[in-house]
Amino acid sequence: MKNNLSEDSLAILLLCSNLATYGKTGSFFKPFTLKEWDSLSHKIIESVMKRPGAFFYTTPEEWRECLNLTPENIQRIQNLLTEGGQLGIELERLSSLGIWVTTRAEASYPARLKKVLRQKSPVVLFGAGDASLFQSEGVAIVGSRNVDEIGSYFAEKLAGRCVTEGLTVVSGGARGVDMIAQNSALRSGGKVISVLSNSMETSIRQRENREAIVAGRLLxxxxxxxxxxFNVYNAMDRNKYIYALSHYAVVVSSEENKGGTWTGATENLKAGWVPLFVRVGGQVPAGNNRLLEKGAIAFDSEVLADEAVILRNWLSDNIQVIVNYESSKRNENNISSPKKDHQLAFRFDDSTVSHQILDNPEQLFAGNDLFTVVWPYIEKVLEKSQKTEKELAEMFNVRSVQIQDWLKRAVDEQKVKRLIKPVRYVVASYGPSGQERLPVGNIEQAVVFESCE
Incomplete structure (x- = not known):
């Protein structure tokens, strides 16, 4: 993929990245942060400017009138835009190294990142390798840097099974579990997306990486x-990208209450980005067992030992959600309980939702936030088509008031959009101030959806 970028992307790169100023000494204005850019882009879209590229054809006075900017931010934008010449030089240099650049204004930007992370998706991405790997089905294999022999063997076997079944391994590219899984997949002829926490220019110079990139097997x-x-903050921040680019995530080894693996796994459980599996057994770290208690799904090594098991199907079949009729929200509202306090475990595949009653479900999900585990599977249903509260309640075999609680929270957290006449729900990607962003051309345009209670 070449660096043939739109004017919108060029403006974004100047305003939101340090690509043109990296290593520059002296006093200069800092690029806009992700939060700052979301606010500014919202103003741009609502104004007559419409697109970031309009900065190149308008005056500071027009920015002030159209965007209601402070004098400080007007000066900031002016100074950042003067680095266009250096930006062009840097883009050419990166292209010569085989590194491409994309932004949220480009069609080449990975759609899954936008869909899963919404406002948290990075404005700018750098890559080296075949961008078509973004379209593949991925399994994130993550874990501690200091992993024992059993964990290493599990990571190797899991990566090998992914390759056999045509699944892309998504890795953090760090020492330990990440690199064990990445190298195992590449040695077996598989494909890998590696989300780096260290220098891409250093990584691309490594012979094995160059060869895999040229072969179209490493991105x-x-x-x-x-x-x-390497930077600790960037390493932690990139965890969400690893999860968002995958369809399933497997934690091989994790410490408890510390480390990047623990932070990323618990963040994923809370946000509900992708189903999280965790290795279980007699010699796993304490963090693995704690993640299981928090709602992760058990992954026994016997699954990998059984050649008859199709990994893709096993992962799909073992996504379970524990649903408690007696949610804390309903108790707070003093809503009467059914005579028998049943809890259900749901199994999901591409077309059906079935359930079974568990005898002792309290032990499986005690003390955890049910919504964060339930939500990914409600979302999966809503991604396919709009649903009413009644339809969802029947599908999940819960009372309407429980679905209403979950949907209200999903709307409050901007995970879904509530439509009216009739009232129904659909997944939508929201921007600032509750606006849904829809791609138009090469730039995101905003459409405001108002709902009446």
């Missing part, structure tokens, strides 16, 4: 400048 990805060295 390196980063949201930071390709020269940027």
């Amino acid at each position: 390196l990805l980063s949201s930071t400048h390709p020269k940027a060295p």
